[in-house]
Amino acid sequence: MPEEKTKSTYVVKAGSFEGPLELLLSLIEERKLFVNEISLAEVTNDYIAYVRSLSEDDSNKSIAGVSYFILIAATLILIKSKSLLPSLNLTEEEEGNITDLEHRLKLYQIIKTASVDIQNNFGVSIIFSPTERTWTEPLFSPDPKINTTTVFESISDVFANLPKPVEKLPEVEVKKIINIDEVINNLTDRIQTAMNVSFKDFSKSQGAENEQEVKVHVIVSFLAMLELVREGIIDVIQNSDFADIEMKKQDI
Amino acid sequence: MELESKIEGLLFYKGEDVSVKKLAELFKVSTDEVEQALTKLEQSLVGRGLVLVRKDDSVIMGINGELGPLIESIRKDEIAKELSKASLDTLSIILYKNGISRSEIDYIRGVNSSFILRNLLVRGLIEKIIDEKDSRRILYRPTFETLSYMGVTSIDKLPNYVEVKSQLENVINLNQNSND
């Protein structure tokens, strides 16, 4: 089934997760925490580590699959930034994204818990109904609609309604977009040559080709930047609300 | 659950006659016990919509004769009804593939087809056969009457037969491969 194929794109050494919410939930539940901003901030680093392993794993060819994880990572990063950089003011939309993620995660948690019962009961004591049974001898009852023309039209309709195969981006492109370590290295290099580097300029400079790519770039760059902040390599300065974030090499 | 209730459920499922001996085997009881249970079941069905019909050493569950006229008129409605688009689509798949399993039909149509297949069977437009390669598999094919009604002497006279058939087979193979 195609289902199995999509599933395999998420499989990594650390275990397989169907999607970003399942991963997040398992990270939170592992720590026996409740779903809230604090717990989300706490699991962000592990989440990023997972997304990184996803993008490194050569078997992950599906850009769509990985991008779901990266999109949630963006919100997670916002949450983490809030706790790391109290001066950082979030836009209304960003705040909205945060409450939204919490909300989704709570819904998913309820479903996930309930699904255990579904799993345990599924197919155990099936209530059978003899659906395909026919009581009486068939009586040939055609319909004037049945003729070679209509039958050919119908089969053509059937073909037209088949699911379209998923378009896959070439592998090279996937690699270009998703390699987070490469982004971190670039960032470090640039920090070392220039004292100040604008985050906006930096994420632009990665050669994105379309809007979706830009979005992924910004996220990946932002992830990388925060990683550097965490490791104490750079300082982040945001001069005013919504202003570009400046990055500066920290004096060691 | 009492034995008579178990027998009731089983007979409903089977929809055909089952021997007393077979019932005893299935429920791991003696034939005497089955006989007693059948008597109880008969009694409990008095005045209900279902009846137990016994013939020789077999038993079958049927519908109370009083409902005969109603069932007959429903049946007439069922077969006189216009064929739905979904039914026609399903019939076209069965015509071109000539010998296809329910799960293959379901996969091609993207929905479950049990009710539609039942309707096509009742109308005598298709019939069930056992797969020669796997006796546990049931296949569907058009009836002879359907083909003559359409005025085709053999299946390969259907429009674009060769192309359609190979396209159908491609879809089915695709599904099988992705299952591996």
Add this chain to the structure above:
Amino acid sequence: MELESKIEGLLFYKGEDVSVKKLAELFKVSTDEVEQALTKLEQSLVGRGLVLVRKDDSVIMGINGELGPLIESIRKDEIAKELSKASLDTLSIILYKNGISRSEIDYIRGVNSSFILRNLLVRGLIEKIIDEKDSRRILYRPTFETLSYMGVTSIDKLPNYVEVKSQLENVINLNQNSND
């Protein structure tokens, strides 16, 4: 013969789900009378081999789930019982939120669900309906088949149904309030 017995016979004949409205038409009675008869029939079937399964406005007659394993053992074809993690998540969402759009499912799962939905449709575990409030919107809901697999005669008999449902509603309401 009482109405409930007539309905019993008819459901037995049909072997598929019939709507309350259709039953009222067939027996020329009101839908209220049908409802009452169905309640009586349900009661009279307690402890017996047959059960009445109800979903939305339809009803189907099935064989008591206690007999499920026995019937499975005499069936010729294998029953697909495995649910992948993704299928299980999606099916659970649809079961507890009877009538939900694809985008809502995607929202809760955080990933695209089209493949899984098609898969569940093919297996007959879910079905598409048109949203009554917005005819352009397609909603997914569980089928009788799903209830059968779960061994329950109605959706609210699913494990912890009431609790899960109210938990979900609490979270949804909370979010709506915070959005105001």
